Amino acid sequence: GAGVSQSPRYKVAKRGQDVALRCDPISGHVSLFWYQQALGQGPEFLTYFQNEAQLDKSGLPSDRFFAERPEGSVSTLKIQRTQQEDSAVYLCASSLVGTEFNEQFFGPGTRLTVL
Amino acid sequence: KNEVEQSPQNLTAQEGEFITINCSYSVGISALHWLQQHPGGGIVSLFMLSSGKKKHGRLIATINIQEKHSSLHITASHPRDSAVYICAATRRAGGGADGLTFGKGTHLIIQP
Numbered sequence: 001g002a003g004v005s006q007s008p009r010y011k012v013a014k015r016g017q018d019v020a021l022r023c024d025p026i027s028g029h030v031s032l033f034w035y036q037q038a039l040g041q042g043p044e045f046l047t048y049f050q051n052e053a054q055l056d057k058s059g060l061p062s063d064r065f066f067a068e069r070p071e072g073s074v075s076t077l078k079i080q081r082t083q084q085e086d087s088a089v090y091l092c093a094s095s096l097v098g099t100e101f102n103e104q105f106f107g108p109g110t111r112l113t114v115l
Numbered sequence: 116k117n118e119v120e121q122s123p124q125n126l127t128a129q130e131g132e133f134i135t136i137n138c139s140y141s142v143g144i145s146a147l148h149w150l151q152q153h154p155g156g157g158i159v160s161l162f163m164l165s166s167g168k169k170k171h172g173r174l175i176a177t178i179n180i181q182e183k184h185s186s187l188h189i190t191a192s193h194p195r196d197s198a199v200y201i202c203a204a205t206r207r208a209g210g211g212a213d214g215l216t217f218g219k220g221t222h223l224i225i226q227p
Contacts, residue, residue: 033214042119042201043158045214059214091158104148104215106158 002026004107006092012113013082021077021110025094032075033104034067035091043091049075082114118142121202121218129226134189136221138202141183146205148215149176149187153198161187161200192225199223 005024013019025032031050035043036059045059051072060067064082069075079086089111093104119140128134138147149161162169162176164185169176173192178185189196199222203215 035214035217040219042203042217042219043215045216048214056214093158103160103163105160106150108157 004092004094004105006090006107006110008110009108010111010113012115014115015082015084017082017114018078018080019082019112021079021090021112023075023077023092023094023107025073025075025092026096026105027073028096029094029105030072030097031095031102031104032069033093033095034075034077035093036061037089037091037109039088046077046090079112082112084114087112087114117218118216119202119204119218121221123221124219125222125224127224127226128192130193132192132225134192134196134223134225136187136200136202136223138185138187138218139183140185140202140204140216142204142216144204147178147185148203148205149185150201150203151198152201152220158201189223194225194227197224 007022011019033048034046036046037043047060047067048056049069052069064080066078089109091109092107095102095104122137146163146165148163150158151161152158164176164178173190175188199220201220202218
């Protein structure tokens with residue numbers, strides 16, 4: 001496929017479980033972003049990669065959140081010891097090059113529900 | 116106060132009406148984005164603009180840099196335009212990419 005894909009699309013976790021969310025960006029896209037969207041709210045920035053380098057992780061809400069992109073393509077967002085407030089849609093976006101003038105292409109998101 | 120504010124939060128209109136959604140921002144930006152999100156669906160980028168006006172089909176986006184304000188207009192609205200429209204800003208980042216700062220979105224319903 002030509003777009004950004006994310007898996008799983010839906011994830012239900014018991015409080016305290018660890019989860020891993022995957023993002024496959026558009027092939028060749030240098031920049032990759034993770035966003036968190038709570039119900040009824042706009043998305044909020046979590047972290048940004050340029051190739052394999054994590055250049056900004058200022059939006060990660062706690063040290064339970066960890067993201068990686070080891071080979072500069074696929075990225076994984078990991079949440080340890082999930083809490084109910086982590087319930088949200090997690091969106092991944094990629095853009096072709098690393099400037100602020102590039103359009104971001106969004107994946108369908110992973111809806112995480114923590115019980 | 117949010118750095119990106121949208122109004123209205125909710126808008127219901129009849130098919131054919133001219134729609135305007137407003138966005139104001141309080142930070143220095145390099146680009147302003149208008150995005151569309153359908154229920155249960157992903158986000159689609161409609162426009163990215165840093166000055167002036169852009170048009171695509173029935174959609175028009177304008178930005179006034181001095182007033183830090185942007186508008187999204189939909190002409191001859193149709194029920195399929197029903198979606199959440201989100202305004203987002205890319206901060207002026209001095210050459211590096213930056214994550215978007217989003218408004219809370221405008222939930223638009225177009226009734227037949």
